[in-house]
Amino acid sequence: MSYQNILLEQNGAIATITINRPKKLNALNKATLEELHEAFVDAQTNNSIRVIILIGAGEKAFVAGADISEFSNYDTAQGADLARKGQELVFNLIQNLKTPVIAAVNGFALGGGLELAMACHFRVASDNAKMGLPEVSLGVIPGYGGTQRLAQLVGRGKAMEMIMSAAMITADEALKYGLVNYVVTPEELLPFCEKLASRISRNSSTAIAAAIKAVNANYNKDINGFDEEIKQFGNCFGTPDFVEGTTAFLEKRKPNFK
Ligand code: COA
Numbered sequence: 001m002s003y004q005n006i007l008l009e010q011n012g013a014i015a016t017i018t019i020n021r022p023k024k025l026n027a028l029n030k031a032t033l034e035e036l037h038e039a040f041v042d043a044q045t046n047n048s049i050r051v052i053i054l055i056g057a058g059e060k061a062f063v064a065g066a067d068i069s070e071f072s073n074y075d076t077a078q079g080a081d082l083a084r085k086g087q088e089l090v091f092n093l094i095q096n097l098k099t100p101v102i103a104a105v106n107g108f109a110l111g112g113g114l115e116l117a118m119a120c121h122f123r124v125a126s127d128n129a130k131m132g133l134p135e136v137s138l139g140v141i142p143g144y145g146g147t148q149r150l151a152q153l154v155g156r157g158k159a160m161e162m163i164m165s166a167a168m169i170t171a172d173e174a175l176k177y178g179l180v181n182y183v184v185t186p187e188e189l190l191p192f193c194e195k196l197a198s199r200i201s202r203n204s205s206t207a208i209a210a211a212i213k214a215v216n217a218n219y220n221k222d223i224n225g226f227d228e229e230i231k232q233f234g235n236c237f238g239t240p241d242f243v244e245g246t247t248a249f250l251e252k253r254k255p256n257f258k
Pocket residue numbers: 023024025027064065066067068069108110111112134135138
């Protein structure tokens with residue numbers, strides 16, 4: 001499939017998805033969300049992709065939010081539909097993807113942009129990044145999972161403050177809050193994420209997929225996380241990666257996961 005709003009690149013086992021509307025600070029319009037859905041579904045079924053890095057085009061923004069020009073005349077039903085479809089098709093899809101997704105937050109990550117970064121499995125920011133959920137300054141609230149994921153990542157008090165104030169925080173503050181795992185210079189951001197991705201890609205992708213399911217189970221009211229862990233743990237014993245990983249250890253060699 002050819003894309004108009006995103007770029008897709010693969011280098012070995014690492015795929016990079018770039019949101020590519022730099023003139024609009026990579027704001028998420030409907031077409032971009034649809035393309036992101038397609039790209040993540042495709043990447044997940046492509047066995048040669050072991051890790052995905054998500055970044056914004058240009059030097060200014062990761063994503064400056066949902067495209068405000070598209071929903072400013074929506075009514076209540078259309079608003080709810082926008083949030084529901086976005087959550088299902090993109091944000092929940094990424095959180096539950098079996099392939100690890102690293103957000104490389106290379107500038108503004110606001111509203112839907114921060115929500116997109118938070119849906120990824122973890123985040124690395126450049127030191128010029130600014131993050132926030134400014135929705136209440138527009139008379140609306142975060143609708144792509146932001147009220148839930150921000151509180152999960154930084155705690156209820158900080159999440160309440162960030163959402164109520166609509167203020168932006170710096171990359172260093174985000175690091176302090178646990179919202180991002182690392183802060184590096186803009187030049188270092190992609191190489192740093194690629195290094196992390198490369199390390200992850202050497203491990204068992206079936207075990208990583210099982211770990212993602214187990215960790216995410218804690219955030220799903222309908223699933224008992226400990227039970228899910230037991231189930232996923234057991235499933236691992238039936239995989240070729242388990243045979244290869246344990247055999248390689250006992251033979252004192254590096255595993256070669258297929
Ligand atoms: N939706 C639609 N367009 C957006 C956008 C968004 N969320 N964020 C930025 N843009 C557009 C601007 O309208 C502008 O387009 P134009 O050149 O056609 O006028 C372009 O991107 C550049 O943005 P601009 O505001 O001129 O850049 P800036 O450096 O002065 O300010 C921001 C940067 C991020 C502070 C500012 O763009 C902003 O506040 N954006 C909205 C953030 C937001 O509220 N997001 C949550 C949405 S729910």
